[in-house]
Amino acid sequence: MLVLTRKLGESVTIGDNIKISVIDIKGRQVRLGIEAPPEMTIHREEIYARIQEENQRAAMMKSVNMEKLARIFPGGGPEKEAGK
Amino acid sequence: MKIPSARLGDVEIDERDIIVIPDGVIGFPDFTRFVELLFLEGAPLRLLQSLEARELAFFVIDPLLFMPDYKVSVSSADLAAVQAETSEGLRILTIVTIPEDPYDMTANLQGPLVVNPATRLATQVVNHDKNYTTKQRILPNSQTAPATT
Numbered sequence: 001m002l003v004l005t006r007k008l009g010e011s012v013t014i015g016d017n018i019k020i021s022v023i024d025i026k027g028r029q030v031r032l033g034i035e036a037p038p039e040m041t042i043h044r045e046e047i048y049a050r051i052q053e054e055n056q057r058a059a060m061m062k063s064v065n066m067e068k069l070a071r072i073f074p075g076g077g078p079e080k081e082a083g084k
Numbered sequence: 085m086k087i088p089s090a091r092l093g094d095v096e097i098d099e100r101d102i103i104v105i106p107d108g109v110i111g112f113p114d115f116t117r118f119v120e121l122l123f124l125e126g127a128p129l130r131l132l133q134s135l136e137a138r139e140l141a142f143f144v145i146d147p148l149l150f151m152p153d154y155k156v157s158v159s160s161a162d163l164a165a166v167q168a169e170t171s172e173g174l175r176i177l178t179i180v181t182i183p184e185d186p187y188d189m190t191a192n193l194q195g196p197l198v199v200n201p202a203t204r205l206a207t208q209v210v211n212h213d214k215n216y217t218t219k220q221r222i223l224p225n226s227q228t229a230p231a232t233t
Contacts, residue, residue: 038160043210051195051210052111054218058142058181058192059112061091069186072223073127 088138091131092123102135103199105206106165109179110195115140118206129180132197143180145191150222156196156211165207166200175199180222190219 004012011021017037024031034042086094103118117135128149134140147154158171168174176198178191193216199206 039164041159041161041210043212047194047210047212048110050218051192051208054181054192054195055109055111055142055179055208058179059140061141061143061182062139063184064143064182065184065186069129069182070124070127072187073124073129 087119087133087135089121089131089133089141090139091133091141092121095119095121095133097121100204103132103204103206105197105208107207109142109197110208112140120144130177132177132179143182143189144177144197145180145222147176147178147191147193147196147220150191151193151220154193154216155213156198156209157213158198158209162198162207162209166198166205167203168200173201175201178220181219187223189222191222192218193220194218 006012006022008022008025011019013019017035018040019035021033021035022030023033036042085099086096089095097119101119103120105116105118107113108115115134115136118132119135121131121133123129123131129143129145132142132144154176156176158174163169163171166174176196178193178196180189180191182189194211195208195218196211197206197208
């Protein structure tokens with residue numbers, strides 16, 4: 001990993017069109033400003049990791065009790081009574 | 085065409101119903117072709133079944149059914165991913181996790197799927213709104229289980 005030291009107001013650039021600036025530093029928190037092309041997706045790592053974990057949990061459906069599940073929706077559930 | 089599903093057995097589907105998620109669901113980048121199946125008459129849940137792995141499927145639900153004011157801000161990157169000009173007409177689905185007691189099922193409001201019905205392309209987006217969690221209860225908390233006889 002490349003490690004750089006930056007002061008408040010300074011930036012790093014990545015390639016031709018990504019720029020990351022240090023906007024503010026307060027105690028243990030750093031505010032970053034990111035300029036990047038709109039087609040690039042940027043998100044906080046922990047949110048991404050949380051979604052990935054939840055996807056993995058959701059995919060483990062072998063353990064799902066289908067009979068119990070069917071009893072929760074006896075022909076309707078929260079959805080409007082569908083025409084049967 | 086017929087596709088195998090670990091949950092439903094062999095299912096006959098229309099190829100026109102195939103949904104392609106080019107980047108896959110987050111954490112599952114190798115699986116890109118899915119179909120949305122009805123698996124339980126009358127239930128608001130659908131099964132998003134992978135065409136590439138019979139074992140891989142996700143329960144999904146329209147979040148507006150239990151949270152009518154749910155909102156997702158769709159970025160231009162997301163729009164590009166599903167080849168849409170605007171967010172109008174896009175469908176939102178949330179992935180459902182079903183624990184041991186299915187009554188406690190939760191929906192992931194932080195990582196909804198955005199589907200473009202016109203192109204049959206979809207992408208899982210990150211919803212940055214802090215009011216939403218990955219584990220939103222779908223059914224009311226008090227265990228007023230429906231009568232079972």
